[in-house]
Structures are given as structure tokens and as C-alpha cells.
Amino acid sequence: MKFSSFPRVRLATLPTPLQYLPNLTKALGGPKIWVKRDDLTGLAFGGNKARKLDYIIGDVLEKGADVIVTGAGFQSNWCTQTVAAAKKAGLDIYLVKSAPFEDFDTEDWDGNHLLHHLMGAHVKTVHPDKFKDTIKAIMEKLKDEGRNPYYTPVGGSEPIGAGGYFNAVLELTYQANNEGVHFDYLVHATGSGGTQAGLVMGTKAFNTGMKVVGAAVGWGEVSEMKDKVKGIVEESKKRYDLDFNLTEDDLIVYNQYAGDGYGVMSDAKLKAVKLMAETEGIMIDPVYTATAMACLIDLARKGEFKETDNVVFLHTGGAVALFPYKEPLRAHLEGEPLPWKTPEWSPQ
Ligand SMILES: Cc1ncc(COP(=O)(O)O)c(C=O)c1O
Structure with a gap:
């Protein structure tokens, strides 16, 4: 069955903006950094x-x-x-x-x-x-x-939902073409795996050459996360009648940026929230997008990207979580030790 014949209700506000981030690019001193604003999809406060x-x-x-x-x-x-x-x-x-x-x-x-x-x-x-x-x-x-x-x-995070991110690759490719840019990397937060699965399917099916980097937010080993994504991709290939070979190289996952675990505050996550806010006026959330931005910052500073690379950060939303995390954020801003690390409601 053709992808376009699956039922869809138009709830998301699309396309979401693609923006160049000059100040963050300057602060990191390496590749050109862009953001795909999926925090602006609408539906409550937006998100992936x-x-x-x-x-x-x-x-x-x-x-x-x-x-x-x-x-x-x-x-x-x-x-x-x-x-x-x-x-x-x-x-x-x-x-x-x-x-x-x-x-x-x-x-x-x-x-x-x-x-x-x-x-x-x-x-x-x-x-x-x-x-x-x-x-x-x-x-x-x-x-x-x-x-x-x-x-x-x-x-x-199953094939139906992953279709949303399969489609997002088309949207991003169209926008990139209009900007005259080719994205070498997309960096995003990966949790239940549906977003990464959809993105990987899209990049493979449309042969975009963009590497999809998932920053795991803290459940388990890299291999478990990769298996989760792989499972959704393989099932989706059947549903959408897609023909490509998924290789190990297509699944890029880092899990060290979750620090001590899901929702547990770390200096790197708090610094990521602050850097994005103070350079570009964009709010990221302390749990998911902070993990992904901490990953992007570290890879950029370690020289993992070439200076000529274009890297797009997928902002997957979630900034309302800034408020339940107000205490560690305040402590970080005022240079105090973090008052607590794990919120009582964290699944850890
Ligand atoms: C803000 C935010 N970013 C990223 C993700 C991860 O997306 P996925 O669960 O599709 O891996 C989530 C999942 O809850 C999220 O809330």
C-alpha cells in the first residue's frame, strides 16, 4: 500500500521552521548548526x-x-x-x-x-x-x-507513529534544498525509538546521505536502543513496502549523555539548556533535548564533525518540563551544588 494512502488527520502544524543558529555555531566554533523546530508542531506545547x-x-x-x-x-x-x-x-x-x-x-x-x-x-x-x-x-x-x-x-513508537518521521525527512530535505544546504548529520533525543526509526527509514528510502544521531535519554545499553529502533524499522518496511538494507552504520546511538540516567540532572544537560537559551533564545527541555544538545556540543567540541559540515538539531519539544526542574536550574544558574538529582517521579 502507498504511504500516502494510510489514514492521516492533520493535527500537527507543518512544516515546522528550519533555522540557522549563527550564535550557537560561533560558540561551538565548528560546523554550521541548524535547528528543525519540531517544538512548534502545535498540540498543547508542541513536540515530536x-x-x-x-x-x-x-x-x-x-x-x-x-x-x-x-x-x-x-x-x-x-x-x-x-x-x-x-x-x-x-x-x-x-x-x-x-x-x-x-x-x-x-x-x-x-x-x-x-x-x-x-x-x-x-x-x-x-x-x-x-x-x-x-x-x-x-x-x-x-x-x-x-x-x-x-x-x-x-x-x-510503532510503525504507524514512525510514519510521521519518515515523512519529516521529506519535509526537511525540501527545506534544505530551498536553503541550498546539505545536512551531514541530524542530532536528536531518542527514547522509545519511534522518532529515530522514522528518520532512519526516511534517510535510507530517499538516500539523503544524512547521518541520524540518537542521543539516548537513559534506558539501558546502546545495543538495546539500537535493537528497539531496528525492530520498528524492520516492521515499518513491511507496512510501507520499503526496500532498503538496514546496516549497523545506519544506527548511531550514544548513551553517555544521559549521565546518571533518565531525568537525572547533570552539569552537561544544564549547560546545554543554558547555552541554547542564551545564544539563540530557544528553550530546550532538561530531560530529552538537553541530552541531545549535550551530545551535539560534545561531538562538536571533540571535532567529530568537520568544519564544513552542516548539522541539524531536531528540537523535539518538551520545554514545559523546565518548570518541574526549576530547583536544579536555579541552583545551576546561581553556582550552587544541585539540591537534588532525581525527581521523585522519575522512573529510575
Ligand atoms: C521532548 C522529547 N524528545 C524526544 C523524545 C524521544 O522520542 P522517541 O520516544 O520517539 O524516541 C521524547 C519522547 O518522549 C520527548 O518527549
Whole structure:
């Protein structure tokens, strides 16, 4: 089946801007740095999930579902954009969020968690051990009530969602051509793997020659992350009838920029947030995009990119998480030791 014949609802504001970053380029003193502003996709506060949700909501509506069930971490950006997409499409939505203990829900209304409630999602917080069973129980209960629930996994990272980033490569290539630039590298944050899978599929299928670099945000080994991405690419090849050979060289993942783990603040992440803010006035989030920017900064400073290279940073959104992280940010700005490293709601 042709890619364009899969159902799609136009929820994301596209194309997102492609911008040259002269001040960051100067600060890093190496390759030319650009940003692809997927933080401006709309749907609540924007982010990478909007592109995936165009196709996921298309599938939901085609299947005649009336309620979405999904889950993720307590401060999930995925949940925020999925609730916004569901509401725009007139659908009901249940979120299961992992948290340190049952009923953590009432503890800390900030950032994304506040938004989930504001948009009227049904929110259930559970200990990570009960995450899968709770989703199953909600699905069963909804079916018993005569409803038609649709389950979508964390991050929408399966072939349907990955289609959004397959398509994004076409958009970026078109914009790059208009700017008369060729991108040698794209650097982005990789978590559940759908974004990287879509990008890799696009670069392979359209033979763009752009290397897709994923900065893992902190779950497990590099090999696990690569396997996750590879699995989604291989499944997607069947769905979209794509013909290319995925090689080891196509999967580039670094995991050292996550520091001590997912959501755990490090100097490098905080410096990345500050550098982007003070050179370009662009807010990145302390968890995902800070990890990716810390990666880009380090690779640039180590001379991993050539001076003539063009590197595009994919801004995948999430800046509302700056606010739940206000304490370590303040401490960093005032030159104090970090007051705490791991938020209570972090999945670590
Ligand atoms: C802001 C942000 N950037 C990047 C990612 C990673 O995207 P993916 O889960 O598709 O790997 C996420 C995932 O939640 C995110 O919220």
C-alpha cells in the first residue's frame, strides 16, 4: 500500500521552521548548526509526538474507536500531546502513568502532569510494577462498558507513529534544498525509538546521505536502543513496502549523555539548556533535548564533525518540563551544588 494512502488527520502544524543558529555555531566554533523546530508542531506545547499522532489518530478514527488508552512516565510529553490530539479529534482518553506509589497523582501538579488534568484526561498513577496490568484492566473495563478502546504504546513508537518521521525527512530535505544546504548529520533525543526509526527509514528510502544521531535519554545499553529502533524499522518496511538494507552504520546511538540516567540532572544537560537559551533564545527541555544538545556540543567540541559540515538539531519539544526542574536550574544558574538529582517521579 502507498504511504500516502494510510489514514492521516492533520493535527500537527507543518512544516515546522528550519533555522540557522549563527550564535550557537560561533560558540561551538565548528560546523554550521541548524535547528528543525519540531517544538512548534502545535498540540498543547508542541513536540515530536504531533507528527506521529497525525497517523495514529488517523488509524484510531478509521478503526471507529471512541477512547484512547496509553501510558508513560509521570511527566510525559507523549501523554500531553496525545491528550491534546484526542481532545481535538473529539475522543476520550485514559492515561496510566508510572509514579513512585499508587495515587501519587495528587502530589505534584506541575509541568505536563498539570496539563494532563487541564485537558481532562482520566489519569491513573501506579507503581511501575503495575503499569502493564493497569492498562490491560482499563482496556477490559472499557470493552465491558460497550466502548471501543484503542491502545497506543509509550511514545507512539510503532510503525504507524514512525510514519510521521519518515515523512519529516521529506519535509526537511525540501527545506534544505530551498536553503541550498546539505545536512551531514541530524542530532536528536531518542527514547522509545519511534522518532529515530522514522528518520532512519526516511534517510535510507530517499538516500539523503544524512547521518541520524540518537542521543539516548537513559534506558539501558546502546545495543538495546539500537535493537528497539531496528525492530520498528524492520516492521515499518513491511507496512510501507520499503526496500532498503538496514546496516549497523545506519544506527548511531550514544548513551553517555544521559549521565546518571533518565531525568537525572547533570552539569552537561544544564549547560546545554543554558547555552541554547542564551545564544539563540530557544528553550530546550532538561530531560530529552538537553541530552541531545549535550551530545551535539560534545561531538562538536571533540571535532567529530568537520568544519564544513552542516548539522541539524531536531528540537523535539518538551520545554514545559523546565518548570518541574526549576530547583536544579536555579541552583545551576546561581553556582550552587544541585539540591537534588532525581525527581521523585522519575522512573529510575
Ligand atoms: C521532548 C522529547 N524528545 C524526544 C523524545 C524521544 O522520542 P522517541 O520516544 O520517539 O524516541 C521524547 C519522547 O518522549 C520527548 O518527549
